[in-house]
Amino acid sequence: MFSRLSRQIAVRMSTTAARAQKLKGKVAIVTASTEGIGFAIARRLGEDGAKVVVSSRKQKNVDKAVDVLKKENLDVCGIVCHVGKKDDRSKLIQKTIDEYGGIDILVSNAAANPTMGPLINCSEDAWDKLFDTNVKATFMLCKEIVPHIEKRGGGSIVIVSSIAGYVSSDAIPAYAVTKTALLGLVKGLVGSLAPKNIRVNGIAPGLIDTKFSAALTGNPDMLKMALPAIPLHRPGIPVECSGIVSFLSSEDASYITGENIVISGGMPSRL
Numbered sequence: 001m002f003s004r005l006s007r008q009i010a011v012r013m014s015t016t017a018a019r020a021q022k023l024k025g026k027v028a029i030v031t032a033s034t035e036g037i038g039f040a041i042a043r044r045l046g047e048d049g050a051k052v053v054v055s056s057r058k059q060k061n062v063d064k065a066v067d068v069l070k071k072e073n074l075d076v077c078g079i080v081c082h083v084g085k086k087d088d089r090s091k092l093i094q095k096t097i098d099e100y101g102g103i104d105i106l107v108s109n110a111a112a113n114p115t116m117g118p119l120i121n122c123s124e125d126a127w128d129k130l131f132d133t134n135v136k137a138t139f140m141l142c143k144e145i146v147p148h149i150e151k152r153g154g155g156s157i158v159i160v161s162s163i164a165g166y167v168s169s170d171a172i173p174a175y176a177v178t179k180t181a182l183l184g185l186v187k188g189l190v191g192s193l194a195p196k197n198i199r200v201n202g203i204a205p206g207l208i209d210t211k212f213s214a215a216l217t218g219n220p221d222m223l224k225m226a227l228p229a230i231p232l233h234r235p236g237i238p239v240e241c242s243g244i245v246s247f248l249s250s251e252d253a254s255y256i257t258g259e260n261i262v263i264s265g266g267m268p269s270r271l
């Protein structure tokens, strides 16, 4: 039985054409994908052959991102989705089914960061907002999408956490705690999703030049202080987080589940 499975996998993986469009026929949802890391991931999954549903909280940002990607001849559509709102999540799933007939890949990328400063000063409201958006919404979206991936015979989930989930952060420690929780969510989901042939992995970006990190990357003095901790001595750019997500979502990663991959220019990660 296993040798037949090995042969099937080898055949699927050895075709050069299949590798060039390794996500052909797959349908992907990427949350918070109208800019930054999410947009780069949506573009890469589209370039690798997937049909992609982009989303974020504002219609005008969704329209703009869809327009840009369509002009690149990618098969995309979009819808507004605030991941913390159940109704928005349901509409995102329904839109994907209506447009593309199923779901194979989920990339959960949305995150909020409403607070800075010492953890002990974090207000209850900020704590709730962080955990609702970053942790609860991620879990609920996985839970709601899993039956659809299962109907397709299996697929992949990638959860975007952060290097801050490993090393915490003096500046944004409460956000860092939510990202540590996501590292655990990846590990925790493996057991219940493996029997459904759904793999779940995570990426943990380091300092990536986006709006999210602009307070640091856009401030030369702060950036100068941050760079010595990064062996590659520069911030990353969003596209540098995209190839690994395509890989993890593809058959090339068919025996990889429960892993969190750090993309940090060499910044050490440990728990």
Ligand SMILES: NC(=O)c1ccc[n+]([C@@H]2O[C@H](COP(=O)([O-])OP(=O)(O)OC[C@H]3O[C@@H](n4cnc5c(N)ncnc54)[C@H](O)[C@@H]3O)[C@@H](O)[C@H]2O)c1
Binding pocket: 031, 032, 033, 034, 035, 036, 037, 038, 056, 057, 081, 082, 083, 084, 109, 110, 111, 112, 133, 160, 161, 162, 163, 164, 204, 205, 206, 207, 208, 209, 210, 211, 212, 213
């Ligand atoms: N930029 C970095 O240095 C860095 C480092 C580690 C991890 N990350 C993570 O990468 C992911 C993407 O961040 P980015 O750097 O591309 O920033 P970004 O600001 O470009 O994107 C963040 C996105 O999240 C969206 N968002 C926030 N709350 C949302 C909600 N409730 N529903 C839907 N969308 C929501 C925003 O609209 C925005 O599009 C986040 O999970 C972030 O935590 C970023």
